[in-house]
Structure formats: structure tokens, C-alpha cells
Amino acid sequence: MYRPVLTRRTLVTALWLALLPAAAVAQTQTSASTNDNPAPGQEAPAAAKKAVNLDQMVVTASPAALSKMSSSISVSSLEADQILDSGALSAADILRDVPGIRAESSGGDGNANVSVRGLPVASGGSKFAQFQIDGMPVLEFGDTSFATPDTFLRPDFNIDHVEVVRGGSSSVFASNAPGAVFNFITKTGEEKGGDIGLTTGVNYDSQRLDFDYGQPLDASTRFHVGGFFRDGEGPKTAHFTTQKGGQLMGNLTHDIDGGFLRLSAQYLNDRSPAYLPVPVSITGSNGDPLVSSLPGFNLKTGTLLTPRWRHDLALEANGHIKDTDLADGYHSIVRALGGEGLFTLADGWTLHEQFRYADNSGDFVGPYPAEVNTAAALAQEIGGAGATLRYATGPMAGQVADPATVGNNGLATRVHLFNVTLPNMGNFTNDLKLKHEFDFAGGPMTFLAGYYHSRQNIRQDWHWNTYLETVQGQRANLLDVYDATGRKLTQNGLVSYGTPYWGIGTGLRAYNTHYDMDAPYLSLSWQPDRWQLDAGVRYDHMRARGGYTGVAGVKAVDMNGDGVIEGPEQSVPYADASAHKPVDYDKHHLEYSFGANYLLSEELALFARASRGARFNADRLLFGGGILDDGSAPDGVAINEVKQYEGGVKWNTRHTSLFVTGFYATTEEQNQDVTSLIQRLISRKYRSKGVEIEGSLDYGMFSLRGGVTYTHSRIIKDAITPEAVGDTPQRQAKWVYQIGPSWHVRAFDFGATAIGTSKSYASNPNGLVMPAYTQVNAFVRYAIDDHNTITLQADNVFNVRGITEIDQSPVSVTPNGLNTARSILGRTIYASWRYRL
Template identity: 45%
Template sequence: MPSLQVHLYQFLNRLQFRLQTIEKNIITGSGRIESAGREMMKMRIMGLLMTSSMAVTVPAYAQQQTLAEDQSTPSDEIVVTAVARGQNRLNSSVTVSSLSNDDIAKAAPRSVAEIFRNLPGIRSESSGGEGNANISVRGLPVASGGAKFLQLQEDGLPVLEFGDITFGNADIFLRSDFNISRVESVRGGSASTFASNAPGGVINMISKTGEQEGGAIQATAGIDYRDYRLDFDYGGRISDSLRFHFGGFYRQGEGPRQAGYDANKGGQIKANITKEFAGGYIRLYGKYLNDRAIGYLPNPVLVTGSNSNPKYQDLPGFSINSDTLHSRYFRDNVTLDGRNNLVTRDIRDGQHPLVYAIGLESQFELGDGWNVTERFRYSDVSGGFSSPFPSAVDTGSAIATALGGAGSTLTYANGPKAGQAFAGSDYLAQIVLFDVKINSMNNITNDLRVSRDFDTSIGKLTATAGFYKSRQTIATDWLWTSHLFEVAGGGNAALVNLTNAAGQALTQNGTYGYGATFFGNCCRRSYDVDYNTNAPFASLSLATGALTLDGSLRYDFGDAKGTIAGSDLGGGRVGVTSRDMNGDGVISIPETNVAVIPTPSAPVDYSYEYLSYSFGVNYRLADDVALFARYSRGARANADRLLFGPAVSTVTGKLTDSSAAVDFVKQLEGGVKYRNGGLTLNATAFHAKTEEQNFEATTQTFFNRNYRAYGLELEGGYRAGPFSISAGGTYTDAKIASDVLNPAVVGNRPRRQAKFLYQVTPQYDAGIFTVGANVIGTSSSYAQDSNQLKLPGYTQVNAFLTVRPMDRIQLSLNANNLFDVKGFTEAEDATIPANGIVRARSINGRTVSASIRFDF
């Protein structure tokens, strides 16, 4: 195969050049690839991806692709995530669950957050669209947003070093497609010592690597919503020692809610090639993700009844689970960029991850029983985040009077009713447009570990030592603006103008201020900070008969260096000016509220360190049952949410409170695991104590508190002939143990923390067809830490039907939220407001899709 050899030769040459360039940048201390170099790098990474794809053009085999990528060693038996080395699940003292790609398809997920809901112990608030989900584990808090104590990984390395970067949550940069072999999660336990900044656990999306010959192509279309998607993948062997896999997706459509335009548009391609040799392998892989996905923030909903027994219902003409405060008439944001230059940004970009990644993974023997595992990845990450947030919602007349005084009037600023009067009884939203330009979230990560087994007189001793290194850049500009916006469904809402009784225009084309005017002109920010993380770690495991003992240590030390700018820093910095934004030569009232990035900037220059440890015991009572227990202390280094607060000096960049840099988590867990034929049962009791210091952008609130949580996690499965069922449930009793800034909430349940979460998936597989349902449920929780307004419990049913009319052809029908329930995951309001309008996020309404798949 001469052409194949040429392609492989080019692939390896380009990789060598890229690694040399990265090495040169590190040695020279640049730490940042400048603009021209970055573009060159992007082109080279794309070249690698294309070369990999071209190199794997081999004959198609008439063989249906299944889960056999992992069937030779079932994924629920071997743990590879957040452990020293892969090990049998019944011999490990960690709590682990996995989902195959078949399990994922049954759940009919519209985002990775909807996949994670099916993992026991995981609270995944999947109401934000493709990304920006709040994700937690076992009662650990979500004080602000994202996944602070839980790390999201791809193939054993973090997507981003920190899972809760403001407007850059890790799941925004993660997509599920046919490349995924399985999803594996480890809660608590060894996550503290085998991953940095992940004391609560790790969710690892593991890719196919060509172990199974064949591929698939699938076309999917929404039946009751406008969405079209194509998925594909192919893998197999090039020779006895060389295998490959590549795949990806592309989709376009409005998305699960009515936005009035194609709100989801983009795709991903991933490729890897593996060379096997005596005693190990080396794998090269690449990823290109360029996707525009709408992001849903809280929307208005009418609430009656009492705080303890509320009734949630749609506002007239606006569905809380099928509509959104996006519109075909609200597409452009006129603002100033991070250098105070006039720009017009496209709101339709939504959550826009742009990722070019290249990596290497290798395992090999050094001799004398020593084994080495090396994982390396460089990711060039940029993009943006844009979505409207309602600072207040009320009738038009109430808002007009509040903003403009008595006698103020409202008119449509655009749309089919432009210039006509806006009815005072209709609902109006004061919108703060969260528009954030992500200049760079580049990260470079390396995990190197060495291990060896020693035979001793009392059993086998396994020793592991390693070193983890990462550099995470967080460079963003916050370019928020404020608008008056009609509350209407169907993607047809228009901007609204306000005029006071004296005839003065208080808006300009629906814009009330060119900054976060409804938030007191806060938050015009720009920052560029690099976070270095270093972590040596070591573990010992002793297996003697039925008993396994293990212990591990990890010492994290790092620093944060860079600059931040914004009027929130104080010190006489002025963040508002007057400027002619529309170029008509006249300064209107809104143009007197133009937010700018003030000078001077402030430094960030501090360091931190902490020790993590974990000790476990596992006892194999019999071949099919084991008991285990584990105690761990881990921590999470705080990143950008620590900035602009009192913990970092605006003069020196040093910490004013050394304890603010790190939040510790202590966990005790124990349980039983059972495997026998078609029956699988796991039960884990847990107790956790958590420190939390954080900042929430939407409420401008800082947190400094401690939490306590304990509970029970259950998971099981049963198979008998064509029938099978899997289920999981988690009971959690959590409370706020102490609070430095707000002692009134001590003893309360943390906001949005339900006492019971569950998932059940029964199915019947008759060969020619498979039918079943995936049921997700939660009990009630509180909207805020004051424990007043309740978020009702709900049950969501996702149904699936697959028919195989002939070999290698599969027809599927999937319904997400079949019964169109409203399921509230969060609310901004602590109590029911006087006007009864609460700003909340619900899960998406019913969406039904149909697919046709060809396996080859």
C-alpha cells in the first residue's frame, strides 16, 4: 500500500515538527503561541487529522460494528479511570460505573450532560443546551456553576484543567459521537490522588481505537423539531501491528427549542492511529471541534401557590420548556471589544467551542518488570459564549414606569410590528446579554507514570509513581450589553424601545445601555491568566489472597500569573463612558452608558500547594461478591472565580487569604459489589465534608462556607433472555455546615440538592427489534440556600425503538422527554416575587428523532 505508507510518513513527520515547536516554546518560556504561530499550528493539526483520515482508507468488511471494542473485556469489569493501573472492578476499592455507546443511544441524549444523568451519584443539570451544565457528585455543592469538584476527561486527560471556568465550563468543549467507546465514572476515592482538581470524581469519555473492524454511518432528523445530523466512524487494522479509528459528526438545525434560526450548526472530527509492539503500543490522535450551539439561560415562568407548594405554569405565549429568550430579531450585539474598539458580534454563535487538539498515548515495558504509561495532549481552545439573561421580567407598563417614570411609553424597535405600540399588559424582559469572547483556553497536559509488580512473601505488591503537569490559559473578554426584549415564543420576540413622558428616547434600537446597565454597570472585564499545575504522585497496592490494600499520595503545587482588568477592581477605575455607538454624530442617552475596560490592569501572581491522600481496602468474600472501604482527602485549586474578589490583591497580585486558593474535600465511603450471571448489584454508603469559596457571575455573590453530606448510592442490572434492566439511585442528605458571609443559611440544604436521584432503563431485545425506555427522576429541591422556594421533583421518560429489517441496516425512533414534562433544575429567585414571575431553567420539552444507520 504505497499511498498509505506515504500518508503515514507525512503524519509522523508533521507530528515530530509540532512536538519540536511546542518544546521550543516551553524552553524559551514563551508559554503562548503568538497569532501567526497559532494559525500555522491549527493548519498543521488539521493536516494531521486529514492525513489520518486519508491513511485509513481500507476495504470495507461486511461485518456489523457492535460494542466489541470492549466486549473482549467488559467495560463494567475493568477500571481504567482514576486508578494506578487497569484492574478488575471486584478487586478495586473504588466506586465506578460505565455506559457503553449502546447505553448512550438508548438515553436519546441531546447533550453530554444528558448522558451523565445516567451515572449513579452524578447530579447533572442538563438544561443549558449542548454545554454549560452544572454537574456535581454525591452532595458536593454547585455554589456557582459548572463542575468544580468533578473532572471531565477525554481518554484519561482533562478537557480543561478546571471544570467551572466562568463561561467556559468543560462540557462546552466536549461532544459525544460514534467515536465514543464508553463513558466511565469514578466517584470519590482514588480521583483525589490520580487526578488534579478532581476530589469528587472523574467522568472519562473513552474513544474507540480500531480494535473492532468496521464502521457505521447514521443520518438523524428531528420529527417534531428542526434538526439534522450525520454521524460516521470507521476503524480496523492496517496490518498485524497497526490499527486506526476515525469518525465525527456534522449537524445543523434550530435545536430542541424554538429560536427562530439555525441555533445549532457545526461538528467534530477525531482520528487516532495505534502502533503495537512487543510489550506495548504508541497512539497518536487528533481532534477538531468547531460547533455553534445555543445556550439556554433562565427563562420566565409563572409561579402560583406558596414557596413550599408552588405551581409552575407557562406565561401566555411562552413555553418554559420549548421556548427561549432568543429570536430571529435579536441577532447582533453592538459593543466594545477587549481593547475598547467598536465591534458587532453575532449572538447566534451561542456557545462556540473551537478546538484543535493533538495527543500521544503510550504504554511500554522498560525491562525487569517496569511498565511506563505516558499521556500527552496539546489543545488550542478559543471561541465564545453568548446568551440573554433576564435580570427582571414584568409587564410592559410596570417596567416602563420603573425605568422611565410615569407616562413612559413602549414601542416595538424591530420585527413586523416595528414602530407600533407595545401593550402595557404584555410581558417584557430586562435582558443582560452575556457576551463573552474566549481568546484562549489553551492547555497542555502530560501524565507520566511508572509501575511494577513485586512478589513478596505475603502477596503481590504493585508500586506506581508518576508526575502530572499542565498549563491552562484563561483569557476572556466580557462584553455584556443591556436590552428591553419582548417575552414571546416561537423565536419571534422583538426588541422594544422606551420613551419617557418628556419624549426622550431612553433606548436605542432596543438597547438600554452598552454595558451591564441592569447590573449596575458591573462586569466589563478582561483577563489573561496562566495556571500551572504540577503534581508528583505515588501509590502502593498489596494483594494477598482475598484481601487488597492500597494507599496513594499526591502533592499538588502550582501558580497563577497574568493580568486582570475591569472597573470591579476599584481603585478609581472608571468603567463607563459616553461614545457615539451608531455613528450618527449624536450622543443618545443609552450612549452615555457605554462600558469600557479601564486602566490600569492589576497583576495576578500567587502560588499554592496541597497534599492529597487516599487509603482503601477491598475483601473478596467470594468469586462474585466483594466488600470495600476507602477514606480520601483531596482538594481543588480555585481558578478564575477567585479573581475580582477580596482574596487577590489588586496591587501585588498575591493572596490576601492563603486559604482561599484551595478548597478541601474529605470523603469516607464503603460498600458491597456483587456479580452473578445476569445480575449485578452495587451499594455504596458515603460521607463527605467540603470547603467552598466561589463567585457567581449572575448574582455577583461570593461564597465562603463548608458543607456536609452523607448518603447511599445504589446501582444494579439484570438480564434474562431478551429482557434486561439497569437502574441506579442516590439518596443524599446534605447541609451547609458553616458560612462566613451568610450565617443565616447554616443548617439549610444546599440549593438545587435533591435528596433522591434515580435512573431506570428497561428494554426488550427480540433480535429484529429492541424497545425500551430510559427513565430519569429527581425529588424536590430548593431554588436557593435560604430553603424557601421549592423546585418540584419530576420524572422524565425517554423512549427508544430500534428495528433491524435486514443485516447491517438499523432504523431507530427516539423520544427525549416523551411526556413533555417540565423539570426545573434551577431558579434565580429565592421566593415567589410579587408579580409571580420566576426566572428558572427547565429541561427541554419533548423532541422526537428518527435515524437510519448502515453498518459496514
């Protein structure tokens, strides 16, 4: 196996950057920089170290700087060491450890499906939640096709902790996030020090260098800088380098009277593989299926990536021919600059200004198995009766392929190459807040008025093609098809330009749109005696402008420039840019949230909240029939409303913490699913209710943190598929749970995290069940001395199969048992060394 390694020059350069204080101009902020944090020098003292710390101050989507115990919102936080111990490898991995969240992190470093308290994931992404860096959105919308926020977010040593606010106040303090806010909060150099870490895969090929360093420069100025570099094949077999790139982030903070100024920057340029569904065997019944690997292809470690198929030629919407390297996968590029200031004004008023400009771009490239069958059957589908096969790639290229034994299993797959260029996913966000605290009727009252503005660009170019590939992982070959007369119908394994199997208009699209959000908001928070009462309103106004175009027809194009128009080149789909359709509409919506918290004692509190939020739809409307010919969109299509009610109890003692929340929500949704034989339009209303429990037990050397969520969710209205009414939403499990014990014994730390889910349905209408599973991650760490630590980590210790998605249409057990599905990673073992500066 080819095993690329980090060069000496790369290591030396990275270490130099990590230790160089002059490199202090780079990225975002800390807990003192989000919403209503205390000014520097006024932070609350650090609470005792507990796995679930209810005394910790809340800074995300909060009306005032309050502890979890004193606030009326449902919030969880994960410290950097907890994230490390959980075995999280991506942003979505981190969220799996939070009650109320179902994060399907089986797609690699991006494209995760994330749901909150039964709010639906009908077509991918995190539609009703928002990913933030230091309180500012990574992207304005959580479910943009092929460009989800987690794709542009790479956690590393820069992260101090993560706060997750579910429901309630997120409707007032964020746009397009009625379900939750996931806030990744970075370090800002209050204390001198940092870390250097090297991580290498034990049972897979990957090398990674992480580093960070920060310190005060003088009494009023401090900095922090960090990042990572990596290289390798990754945890699934591809037999070539699929992970390559890195990130640099940092910030510089200067304290002023009653406030601070901060400059931050980020540069990310990273490639990682897009893990899409793969061919599998599903037998048994829809209610009790047996999901297993096919002969010669492991569904937990296999992909359709192969060194024998690295390039794709496609016709872009602008008429240019694009040569794509399949190693690009998620190619995420971020050039971001941020600024923040907290100013004390006259008469006790404070002004908090924050902005972030992010130039986001990249690519999404991944092979998707649109159809799996015997090689003989697919040859006849493509070439008719009497069709034959030849190898198009690999050591046997040009030789006749026996359809009964090809790939050592007689199977093949019609692959749709999801090839999407993202030239502009950039955004600009600005949040300005004016706050004043005064005494009112026996308690402090905080008045806050804010104004939020953002512009989100969505510019994409889809150019999908169709290939025929053997089902055998890294040794897979592309196949050519010949008809009964011996005429070659394919082109080096390419069956057709475009994806006519799903319809000629499916795989060639171009968007050039932008969405401006403006939102004034008000909040009042009052704390008389043991009460904390708050109320807030937000008025969101969105302006959508731009245009989009699809396939105009097919034409002959010499794609490879050899002077010969071969079979597939005779019918190349093309777009007509002059016939683009307009996007031109304005929408507005009023959101609100009311909450109350009552401290029965220092150890016990009750809380309740009611809220109404909204999610403004964006690119998912463009080809789903939601945009009318003049560019307008009906209110019911362009805006999806979420109403939520929640309440619960918090219990906090020296050794224990318990946070119990009951919830009830109704959700409207309009959407489209682009990854199916028949591209589905969705227009539904959902109802969900349940309870989430988070708690911890801390005694000396032993700590236990855990959570469990019960969700009862149903479709209560469906305008397009009435037979789905009464169904459980797809991929929504009744039970999701996590538990993490850890022990500290002298120089050793031991720990494990178990993350599990009960069964769920693969689609709507309900039919095929995805089985329950529990994934266990474990680690052992040894402190050699005060500076050096080594760790051995194993994710999915028991190598369980955890199915997160089944896609083959129809979604059911097929007569031949062949299907497509996506699983969590198999057992993944890696070792690391960390040096504390």
C-alpha cells in the first residue's frame, strides 16, 4: 500500500509557525466574544471540573451571561479534553455526544445529516440548526446541497469548547436556526502555553500534525495561533492519498477600558474523501432486515474510490470542459477575516460589534451507486441483448470480462459521479448589540437591542456523469460495454455524460444566487430573587436574488479532444446560460421566545420555555417547483415555521449533575431530495415530543457522563405523499443515547464512550428498517512527564455495523438482495503523542 508521510520540511515549518508569537494575526474568538459575554477581566471564576457543569456560564444564544443553573435554556457544553476522549474526528462526530442531537457522521469530514429533537432531516444536512464559530455562522443555511456547514469546519487544537443550545432562545438570537445552535468556541491566549501533537493511524494510513500556542504579550494584549497539517489515505481503503491539506487560525486581542478589540483570521485548504453509500446485501424482511457486506467488498471500510479511476471529464454550464481528480472529495477552502469589539458607553450602556467575512469555495466529488446488479444484467440494460463487457482500466484493460466472475463476485454498479464545483459559497455576517443593565422591582434587568445582517452566496455548478464499475473496492475497475454486433457503447468506462438513468435534467445545474438576511431583535431578561425571566422577539427579512439554469438539451462534443466523436460524446447535456430562470423574492417572519427559570434551592431549579422560529428556504427550492416563473415564491414554500415548548428540571450537587428536559414541537417543511431514482419533492408537517436527559457522576478518580433522548415523532400532514401521514420521519430513532466513563489512575487515564441508537426507518412511507446499533470508542493515555503524553485510541472497538442511510429505490428488501447503504466506520485505531509547551 502506498503510504505518504509528512516531510521533514513540513514538520519544521509547522513547528516554527506554532512557536512564533509574531504569527499572531489569525482567527476567531472565545467565550468572551459571543452574544452577551462578560468583558475581559470580568469573567466569572472557573467552576469546579465536572463532566456536566451546571455552574458554567452560558454564552451562546443567551439573553444574558448566566450559568446553566440560572438560565431557562437547554444547553450542553463539551470541553476540549472531553472531545479528545470521545474519539471525535469531525465536527459532526463531536455532536454525537450531545443529548437531543442525532448526528449521522458517516460521510467523513462533511455532508453530515444532523437532527434535533425530532425536527426532520428529509434530504440531508442540518436544516433547522446552525453551525457557528465564536457566535458567527459558518454558513447561513445548514442544508445547502453539497455544501453543508460542517464541510467548511475542521476542529483542531484551536477549539476551547463547544456549546450546543437546543430549541427556544436560538429563534431570537440566530436566523435560520429554530432547532439548535452549535457554537465552536476558540482559544484566545489568556494563559501562556500550547500543544504540539502528532497522530498516526495504526490500522489505516493517515498522519496528522496539530499545534497551537497563545500567551499574553503584555498586560492588555494577547494572542493565540494554531492549526493542523495532514496527509494519508484515510480510514477507508482507496489505495491513494485522499486526505491532504491543513488549516491555520489565530486571533489578537487588546483590552480597552471596559471592553476589548479582537482581530481574527482563518485559512483552510483541505481535501478529504466524501464517503457516500456503497453496494451492500440486504436480505430478510423490511421489518427485520439482515444487512451485510457483499463478497469481496466490506461495507465498513470499502468505497467506490479506486486508483484505477482518478479522472473525470465533464461539460460545465459555461460550456468549458473540466478535468476533475476524484481525490478532491470534500475540497474545502476558507479565507476568513473577523473583527470584534466590546465598548463601554456612557450611563452603563455597552456596545458589542462583531463581523466575519469568509471567502468559502471548493469542490464536492464522490461516486454514488445509483444501481447495483449483476454485471450481466447491467450489460444488457446498457447494451441490449447479447451485450458483452471488457475491462476499461487496470492491468486487464482491453480484455474480455466474464460477467459471471468479474470482480470475483459477478457484480457491477452504475455509478453517478457527484461532481459539483463550489466557486462561491462565501458569506458576510455582522451582529451589532446594544445592552444596558439596570435595577427593576427587586432584581437586575438586562435590555438588549441587536441588528443582524448577512449575505450568503450560493454559486454551484453540477456536472455529473455515469460510469460502470466492478464492486471490489480499491481494486475496482471500470467496464466498457459492447453491443451484440461488437460496437463499443461506452468510453473508457463512462456510460454516458450526464445521468440519464435519473433523468436528463438531474446532473447538470448551475446556481448563481445570494440571500440577504436582516434581523432586528430585542430581548429583556429580569432576575428578581430566585427567578430568571426573559422574553425576546426577532424580525427576519430575507431578500433572494439571482438566477439558475439546467439542461437545455444534448449535443455532440469531442470531450477528450481526440478528434473522434465516440458513443457517449454524441449526447452530451449542455446548459443555456441565456435561458436562466430568475430568483427574486422577499420574505419576512416574526420569531419570539419566552422563558422562565426558578431556583428552588442552590441545588435544584425548574425551567420552561415557549418559542416560535423559522427557517427560510434557499437553494432547495430552485429545482423543486418552489420558485415561480417570475422568480417569486409563495410564503408557505419559502418559510418553514417551527413552534416549540420545553420545560424541565436541573439538579446540581458536588458530585452529581442532572438536566432533564421535556419537549414538544411542530414543524413545517418544503424540500427536495436529489439523490434518488425519482427526485422527491417534500411538503409536510411534523409533530415531535419527548424527553432528553443529561447527567454526570464525579467521584475522585472516576467520572461518568451520559445522556439519553426519547423522541416520538410523526408526519401529521403530507401534501405530496398522503400515504406517509402517520409515519415516523425517516432516520428518526425513538432512542438515542451516549455514555462515557473515565478513570484517572496515577499517570494513566482510561476511558470509553458508547454512542447508540434504536432502529429507525430508511424512508417515507415507512417500510425498510435500519437496525439499532451501539458504537464503543475507547482510549488509554499515559503521561510520561509534565510535558509528554501518549495516547492509544480505538473507535468502534467492536467493529459493529451501524447503518445510517439506505438509498436504493425502492427502499425495501429487493428480490436479489442487492442494495446501497452507508455505515459508520469500522474499527479505527490511531496513536498520538502530545507535547505541552
